[in-house]
Amino acid sequence: MRFILVDRVTELVVGEHAAGIKCVSLSESFLADHFDGYAVMPGVLIVEALAQLGGLLAECSDLAQRDPRPEAHRVRRAILAQIDRAKFARVVRPGDKISLRCTLDQSIEGAARVQGEATVDGELAAKCALTFALREVPIASVHTQRRALYVQWTRELPVQVELP
Numbered sequence: 001m002r003f004i005l006v007d008r009v010t011e012l013v014v015g016e017h018a019a020g021i022k023c024v025s026l027s028e029s030f031l032a033d034h035f036d037g038y039a040v041m042p043g044v045l046i047v048e049a050l051a052q053l054g055g056l057l058a059e060c061s062d063l064a065q066r067d068p069r070p071e072a073h074r075v076r077r078a079i080l081a082q083i084d085r086a087k088f089a090r091v092v093r094p095g096d097k098i099s100l101r102c103t104l105d106q107s108i109e110g111a112a113r114v115q116g117e118a119t120v121d122g123e124l125a126a127k128c129a130l131t132f133a134l135r136e137v138p139i140a141s142v143h144t145q146r147r148a149l150y151v152q153w154t155r156e157l158p159v160q161v162e163l164p
Contacts, residue, residue: 001149003030005049006100009056009153012161014064017103018057020153022049026094041092046126050116051080054102056150058112058132059164061104074136075143075164078112082131089124096120102130110134 011019024031024041031039055078062076092098099119106113111133118126137143143164150163 001052001145003045003048004052004149005045006052006056006153009053009157012057012060012154012157014057014161015061015104015107017101018053019102020053020100022098022100024092024094024096024098028094031094039094041096041098043086043088043126046088046092046098046118047083047086047116047128047130049098049100050102050114050118050126050128051083051130053100054078054114054116054130055080055132056153057102057104057114058107058134059146060161061107061112062134063162063164065107076110076134077137077142077146077164078132079135080130081111081133084129084131086126086128088126090120092118092120092125098125105129 005022006020007022009018009020030042030045034040034042058078102114102116105115114130116128116130147163
């Protein structure tokens with residue numbers, strides 16, 4: 001992943017919700033040209049941060065509700081399929097700490113829908129609805145990379161969850 005936009009997962013309740021943070025630093029490469037002299041985090045990257053957190057929630061929730069037999073235990077990855085009702089309420093600037101929250105709205109076989117919200121100092125910055133397709137990905141390096149990222153994100157959670 002070129003842009004990892006979640007610094008830490010602060011809460012993960014499988015099948016319900018996830019929360020995390022993103023600290024925006026002036027050294028972020030995406031701020032170099034957006035905008036010269038007035039650095040603003042692009043709204044699309046705020047949505048991507050919500051999608052990364054929502055993908056973790058969708059994958060963990062999918063794993064928890066699947067058949068526990070080893071032969072049925074194939075990990076499926078969340079692939080963003082749709083973004084609905086994206087709204088941006090305030091700019092996000094260097095020095096801001098974005099609080100991310102995703103709530104699992106619906107989970108059916110092969111898909112999940114998540115409501116995402118990003119706030120800064122309690123003030124709404126962005127919100128959207130995200131739909132994920134859950135698909136088997138036959139490339140081992142994808143699973144290795146994703147799992148290492150999830151372990152890093154969740155290392156400080158008080159209760160460890162089974163990570164896909």
